[in-house]
Amino acid sequence: MFKNKACMYLRLSKDDGMSSESNSIINQRELIQSYAKNNEIELVKEYVDDGYSGTTYDRPALKDLMEEISKKNRAFDIIIVKDLSRFGRDYIGAGTYIQKIFPQLHIRFISINDNYDSKHADMSDTNLMLPIRNFINDSYARDISNKVKSSQKMKREKGEYIGSFAPYGYKKSEENKNKLIVDENIRDIIKSIFDMKLKGYSSKAIAEELNDLGIDSPKVYKEKQGLHYTGGFKAVKGGNWSAKSINRIIENEVYIGTMLQGKSATINYKNKKQIEKDKRDWVKVEHTHEGIISKEVFYIANRMLKRDLYNTKEKKTDLFSGMLFCKDCNSPLVRRVVKYKEKERVFYICSKYNKEKSCTRHSMKKEDLEEILTGIFEGYLVFHENLYQKIQTIDITKNIVDTQIGILQREKEMTQELLSSLYADLEEDIISKEEYQMFRKNYLEQITKLNENIEHRRKKQEAAKERIKNNEKWLIDIKKYKALTKPDRLSIVMLIDKILIGEDKEIEVIFNHQEEVAFLEAMANSREEKTVRKFVESEVCYG
Missing domain, CATH: 3.90.1750.20 (Putative Large Serine Recombinase; Chain B, Domain 2)
Incomplete structure (x- = not known):
């Protein structure tokens, strides 16, 4: 060991906030250099943990320091820090190092601002002052942690991004x-x-x-x-x-x-x-x-x-990848290629049959499937064009009305009139003071409940209007596929959820937006305004 040879340990955490200037790495270094010079101590090494919290001792520079002082031929036997909080803010952890580990390794520990030097410390310094300092630092760390968490919670709830790095893109x-x-x-x-x-x-x-x-x-x-x-x-x-x-x-x-x-x-x-x-x-x-x-x-x-998409070795994508399922066991269909007279024929079979033989083949040629699907698509697009035309005839500002709101509003007005007349009844001795207080409480509660019910139904009414607007946009989007002579990959995945293949080659197409279609179709079929209002009222109540 080398007498009066020391290392300086410097640490700065991003949680130090407003005090970061006084606790900066440069400030710590200059203070320790000045102290060492005035006390005839030679600084031979520097360890820096920049951006690491004082509540954890899993810091790279601190680990290197501990590794060095554990050596028989270590380069120093003194550790100097600006203050105890730079070494650690964890009460128990810091105490273990300073009161047990360092003394066992014959390491002298100096904390300048705490006026602590283990070489000159007596039992009262070691057993009383350091635990108090450690406790203060521990409390500070807990307080900082709570403030940081509270601030982050508020930012998250406002939709503010708090990550260290922006997501890719x-x-x-x-x-x-x-x-x-x-x-x-x-x-x-x-x-x-x-x-x-x-x-x-x-x-x-x-x-x-x-x-x-x-x-x-x-x-x-x-x-x-x-x-x-x-x-x-x-x-x-x-x-x-x-x-x-x-x-x-x-x-x-x-x-x-x-x-x-x-x-x-x-x-x-x-x-x-x-x-x-x-x-x-x-x-x-x-x-x-x-x-x-x-x-x-x-x-x-x-x-x-979530579906098992497959690709050929040539990285070609298949038109029906991830879209075909067995109508009986609901397992995905797998693609198979057969060469016949120098031509490739593509067909699909049930994957469960292919692996376990526990279902049947449900075999379907790709060319046959394309032909059948083309016809289904044509009918689908015609249906949606007609539906769009019907929806255009509905004036949502006039027709989407919850008639129950008006009834509740009138009930609220009547209750408010009764509330207003209570004081006159009390003055004329029609009711007692106790009855006045009881009636007043009941009327106020009724008005509160009516307000809540009215607001709830208004929100539902606006949601129904918004739902029609959104679905109208979706119907417009479908029009872009009318120019296709047959379905392509994009039209298939955008319009279809899945295609079910039966053993006798029957095909069932499950389209996307089925709930929306049912909603719009019911609206469109409600010819009379009264019927439309009644339908939407039902939608408002239970939608």
Whole structure:
């Protein structure tokens, strides 16, 4: 060991807030250098933990320091800190180091601002002053932790982004670091990922496609931006895209403008280990920033994600990938290719039959399926065009009326009149003071309940109007598929949920938006205004 040779330990946490200037690494270093010079101590080494909390002792520089003092031929036998809080804010942990570990290793510990030097400390200093200092630091750490959590909770509930790094495809606004804006360099990549999923690519195939095109993975891209990124995107082969990173993007609602935060939390202010929170406790706020893709595309892509999409070795996507199911056992159908006279014939069979022989073949040729589906599509588009024309005749500002609201409003007015007449009845000795108070209480309660009921029904009425508007937009979107001579991949996944194949080759097509279609069809078939009002009133009550 070398007498009077020391190291300085410096630490700064992002939680130090307003005191960061006085506790800066430079300030700590200069103070320790001045102290060492005045006390004839030679500084031979420096350990710095910048950005690490004092409530945990799992810090890289502190670990290196502990490794050094454990050596027989260590370079120093003195540790100097600016104050005890720089070493640690955990009462028990700091006390263990200073009162047990350092003395056992014959290490001298100096805390300048606390006027503490273990070489000159007597029993009262060691056993009384240090625990008090440690307790104060521990309380400070707990207080800081609670304030940070409270602030973060408020920001989450307002839809403000509080992550260290913006999600891939976004960046933090320069004007407001809690606001996400689209990274235009990445916008088209996000769109292409969802587009490939809709086309029938597996997540692995999408990752391979991006790697072949030389597109940087989220981790590599952020590193090139100068960010020390350690996020959740698992990369392979030195930072390439993987199926897992593709899945994380497709599942992330941030791409439709929705903020979903608070998925995990630390155990407490001392233990920084992250634990998953119940989904019911996640904080979800919609319309917090610009979405890159539509909700329709997002939900369909996630539906495809849950299905077993297959790709050929040539990375070609199949028209019906993830869409065909056995009508009897509901298992997905698998694609099979047979070569006959130098021609390839594609057909589909039940996967359960293919693996276990426990169902039947349910075999269907691709060309036959396309022909049948073309006819079904033609009828579907004609039906929706007629439905759209009928919906156009409904004036939602006049026809979507909950007549019960007017009845409740009149009942409320009558109750208010009775309430107003109570005082006159009391003055004229028609009722007693006790009766006055009882009647007044009852009338006020009735008015409160009526107000709540009226407000509830008004909201339901507006929701019914909004539902018609939204579905009208959806009907307009369907029109773009009229120009197709036969269904393509995009029209199939956007309009169809699944296609069921029977053993005798009968086909049942389950279209998307079935509830919306039923709602609009019922509205359209309500010819008379009175009937329409009655229908919507029912929708308001029970919708």
